[in-house]
Amino acid sequence: MEQKTKNILLIVGLLCLLYIAYLFGFSKTFTLSSEVQKLEEEKKKYLSAPIQLATLTKKEQQLNTILAKNNVEGSSLQHNLLKTLHTLSDSLSFKIINFEEPHSFINETSKESTTTYDFVIQGDYKALITVIYTLEQKYSFGNLAKVHFEKKKNFRTRATYLQCRILLQRLN
Secondary structure, X not given: OOHHHHHHHHHHHHHHHHHHHHHHHHHHHHXXXXXXXXXXXXXXXXXXXXXXXXXXXXXXXXXXXXXXXXXXXXXXXXXXXXXHHHHHHHHHOOEEEEEOOOEEEEOOOOOOEEEEEEEEEEOOHHHHHHHHHHHHHOOOOOEEEEEEEEEXXXXXXXXXXXXXXXXXXXXX
């Protein structure tokens, strides 16, 4: 055999030996090292979980105090508004005549959404003004966009009464 063929056979043999060594030895080592890295990352997450839990509970307490300060509880604003109006109607002696379905508007350019609540209440002037003041100052349901008073007469009983239509807007 010539020297050139011996060198070629030596190089081919070396490449075959490297392939077999990689197949049986190195590949297993590489997979184990990647698994070790994943397990170490999971260990770090597991060890940092109590710290994250503590910060999340602290944040939840802060948000609960903010919600309690603004007199908002629960998730549905419409439900909270109706509940508030009902409790106020018991104490101030007015009636909730109409509560429309909320109207939502989304501005395409700024991607802001506005929800408008429309309801009509009936009672004496002092009670209606107190309700408006309470909704505006004590609760953070939104801004009063329109308040319209209308004096109406029931011709059958010849009684007059005062109704107030309120539009309450909330920017989401």
